[in-house]
Amino acid sequence: MTNEPKPRIGILGAGQLALMLAQAAKSLGLDIVCAGQPGDCAEQEARVLPVDLDDAAAVAAFAHQVDLVTIESENIHADVLHGLPLYPNARAIGIAQDRLLEKRFFHDCGIGTAPFAAVDSLDDLQEAIKSIGLPAILKTRRMGYDGKGQVRLRDPEEAAAAWTEVGGVPCILEGMVNFENEVSLIAARSRTGKIVFYPLIENHHREGILRTSIAPFIDATLQHEAENYLTNLLAKLEYIGVLAVEFFVANGHLLANEMAPRVHNSGHWTIEGSATSQFENHLRAIAGLELGSTLSHPTVMLNCIGTMPPEAETAAYPGLFRHDYGKQPRPGRKVGHLTFPATERKAIADWQHRLHADL
Numbered sequence: 001m002t003n004e005p006k007p008r009i010g011i012l013g014a015g016q017l018a019l020m021l022a023q024a025a026k027s028l029g030l031d032i033v034c035a036g037q038p039g040d041c042a043e044q045e046a047r048v049l050p051v052d053l054d055d056a057a058a059v060a061a062f063a064h065q066v067d068l069v070t071i072e073s074e075n076i077h078a079d080v081l082h083g084l085p086l087y088p089n090a091r092a093i094g095i096a097q098d099r100l101l102e103k104r105f106f107h108d109c110g111i112g113t114a115p116f117a118a119v120d121s122l123d124d125l126q127e128a129i130k131s132i133g134l135p136a137i138l139k140t141r142r143m144g145y146d147g148k149g150q151v152r153l154r155d156p157e158e159a160a161a162a163w164t165e166v167g168g169v170p171c172i173l174e175g176m177v178n179f180e181n182e183v184s185l186i187a188a189r190s191r192t193g194k195i196v197f198y199p200l201i202e203n204h205h206r207e208g209i210l211r212t213s214i215a216p217f218i219d220a221t222l223q224h225e226a227e228n229y230l231t232n233l234l235a236k237l238e239y240i241g242v243l244a245v246e247f248f249v250a251n252g253h254l255l256a257n258e259m260a261p262r263v264h265n266s267g268h269w270t271i272e273g274s275a276t277s278q279f280e281n282h283l284r285a286i287a288g289l290e291l292g293s294t295l296s297h298p299t300v301m302l303n304c305i306g307t308m309p310p311e312a313e314t315a316a317y318p319g320l321f322r323h324d325y326g327k328q329p330r331p332g333r334k335v336g337h338l339t340f341p342a343t344e345r346k347a348i349a350d351w352q353h354r355l356h357a358d359l
C-alpha cells in the first residue's frame, strides 16, 4: 500500500452513468467532478460544473481542475478530447463513436459482424441495398443511442424516405441479423494491463431500447470466445477502464454489434450482483488501483423507461433494489432501473409485465 494522494476525477457528462460512478467513488475516497448542466441527475452525488461539451476550450479548462478525465458518453466530439488526460484514450473513443470505424476495427481484430456498407448518398444506399440485401437497417455513423438514428428497410422503394429520415448524414447500411440472443461482455483493464471479465449478460431490447438484462448467460464456449475477443480489442486499443461489447448470437457464434467505451446499461446489475460493480472497477482501473473481484450471483435488471413506478409499489417487494435517477419523466427516457436476485422469480415476472408489457 502506498499513501499516494488519490486522484481527482472529472467526468464529461452528468447523467445517470456519472451518478452511479459518483456513488461508487464514495467508498474509494475518490473525488468526482462532472462537466454538465445545472439540473443534471449526477448533481445528487457530485459537483456538476456547467460546461458546454462541444466547446473545446471550456472542456480543456474543466480538465485543468482535475487529475484525470473519463466519459459517460462516447458521443463527444473528437476535437474536444485531444490533449486531455483521458481514460479510456481518445483513439478508443473515436473508434467507438463511429459505426463505420468500429465495424472495420472489429474485422481487423478478426471479429465477425453483420454485413455492412458505408452510405454517404442516396446512390450509395441503393447500391448497398443490392449488395447487402433486405431487410437491413440504415444507421447514422455517429451520435446514435437507444435505437435513435436508425431506420429499418424492408423494400427498396423505402430507400429515399429512409435517407431523408436519417437527415442525409454519413451512415452505414447493416444487414438484419436473425439472432438467437443478444448478449454483452463487460471487461475492465487496469493501467498495468490486468483484465477482469464479468459473466456474459443476456439482453432484451424493444424499439431499440434495452429493457431487461439477465446475468449470467451461461455458455462456456461463448464466454471463452467473447473473452478472447475483448482481450484482443483491449490490448490493440491500449485501453484503460471498462469496455462493453454487445454481440448477437447467430448460428451459435458471436457477431459484434457495437462497443461502448464506458460503463454500460447492461452492467447495472453488478451494483448488487457482483463483488465489485462495473462502476467501481472503472474507477479502480483509471485511478491506478487494483481491480476488484467480479465474482457474481445470478441477477436480473429491468429498465424503467419513461416514468418511475411509485415507491410504495416497489417497496412491497423486499427482494427488489430500486434505482431512481431523479430524472424528469419523458417517453422513451431511461429514468431508473430495478434489480433483483434471480431467485426472486415472482417479483421479476410481476415487474417485467408491469414495466414492459405495454409495448
Ligand SMILES: Nc1ncnc2c1ncn2[C@@H]1O[C@H](COP(=O)(O)OP(=O)(O)O)[C@@H](O)[C@H]1O
Residues within 6 Å of the ligand: 114, 137, 144, 145, 146, 147, 148, 174, 175, 176, 177, 178, 182, 205, 208, 209, 246, 257, 258
Ligand atoms: N443488424 C441488426 N440486426 C438485428 N437487430 C439489430 C441490428 N442492429 C441493431 N439491432 C437491434 O437494435 C438494437 C439497437 O441497435 P444498436 O446498433 O445496438 O444501437 P444503439 O446505439 O441504439 O444501442 C440492438 O440491440 C438490436 O436489438
Ligand SMILES: [Mg+2]
Residues within 6 Å of the ligand: 246, 258
Ligand atoms: Mg446498442
